[in-house]
Amino acid sequence: MSNSLNIIFAGTPDFAAKHLQALLNSEHNVVAVYCPPDKPAGRGNKLTACATKNVALEHGITVEQPVNFKDKADQEKLASYQADVMVVVAYGLLLPTVILETPRLGCINVHGSILPKWRGAAPIQRSLEQGDAETGVTIMQMDKGLDTGAMILKATCPITLTDTSATLYEKLAELGPSALLDTLALMAQGDYPQTPQDDNLASYAAKLTKTEAELDWQQSAEVLHRKVRAYIPWPVAQFTFNEVNGDKSKEHRIRIWQASVIETDASEQPGTIISADKNGIIVATAKNALRIEMMQLPGKKAMPASDILNARAAWFKASQAINGSR
CATH class of the missing domain: 3.40.50.170 (Formyl transferase, N-terminal domain)
Structure with missing residues (x-):
């Protein structure tokens, strides 16, 4: 045959x-x-x-x-x-x-x-x-x-x-x-x-939806890290940052393209920035912390977090909420 x-x-x-x-x-x-x-x-x-x-x-x-x-x-x-x-x-x-x-x-x-x-x-x-x-x-x-x-x-x-x-x-x-x-x-x-x-x-x-891309900092860093990896190349994990200038505010949806889990016993509330430096932006979660290493601002290409900090350091100061107001 x-x-x-x-x-x-x-x-x-x-x-x-x-x-x-x-x-x-x-x-x-x-x-x-x-x-x-x-x-x-x-x-x-x-x-x-x-x-x-x-x-x-x-x-x-x-x-x-x-x-x-x-x-x-x-x-x-x-x-x-x-x-x-x-x-x-x-x-x-x-x-x-x-x-x-x-x-x-x-x-x-x-x-x-x-x-x-x-x-x-x-x-x-x-x-x-x-x-x-x-x-x-x-x-x-x-x-x-x-x-x-x-x-x-x-x-x-x-x-x-x-x-x-x-x-x-x-x-x-x-x-x-x-x-x-x-x-x-x-x-x-x-x-x-x-x-x-x-x-x-x-x-x-189930088929992915855009609404799933918004990260919930009340989850553990391990869970969030998996979501970041799972949502590349679409819909890409993201968080919403509310920029306030005087009596005006503007929402920015910031995408996360690379992150890692940082073991920590820090006491900050989930969603609070623990530190921000050339290695990335470390954010407290329900358990451990997520280090954001590559991000994408609206209308821009994905860049290392360190490069974004050079231009937007005021957005990502330690002790402030990552999805809160500046």
Whole structure:
């Protein structure tokens, strides 16, 4: 039996495009690529193709962009490719049962967590935020549930104290394609493992919101540090500083791009600046302190806290509340 499979690929962002590139470099035959319709982007709101579409076009692969799969013509078009399997990576569209059952071997998905933990839209961020020691990718057979399908293969990697969602994204973008090719090798043999998920061990990774980015200094420094790392590159952890000049005031939302935990038994109230110097701005929390090392003022680029102190030292004096008035 040939190890080559006819594959329909469905995906959208760069993470998906890297998996598509791995398939194109393999012995498998990508017969079509599916991605969402082009969306407006940039200052001119010009219709822009996603990363996956760009890779497909570079290699002369047919691209399909249905709004969804409710139209019977779209369902019949997918069936016409007579694919052995459909590989789905960060596609962004829910697949109806008729699509899941169309390819000979069904549809498989590359999910960025160690299932059944962190099903849902933001598994990398939630894993970091929770303080997990490791993460990884799970290749699963898709069913009509949300990331509930039987697991075929897992690949893991540790989460370090310096990892952000951005760095983990890159790690999984390297780990995933290799795991996908290993999975397809198993599927090509005709007899491959499908381990049901234990729903009792499942957790849900809800989509991130902008409101979560506002830090609560009543939490511990460890929790806040995890949030800082989890929210890079979006929505980026931040606090609101209220600048008062006479009878006028102005709020500044200040983003935090790098921080660390400082062990301390200081008695300052959470949200109070303990010290501010060339090493950063140390802020008291419910337990220990958070040292802010890189920040971004509104309309400015991210800079070391020491550089910002050179221009805004009056905003960050010891003993004042970091989100209070000057």
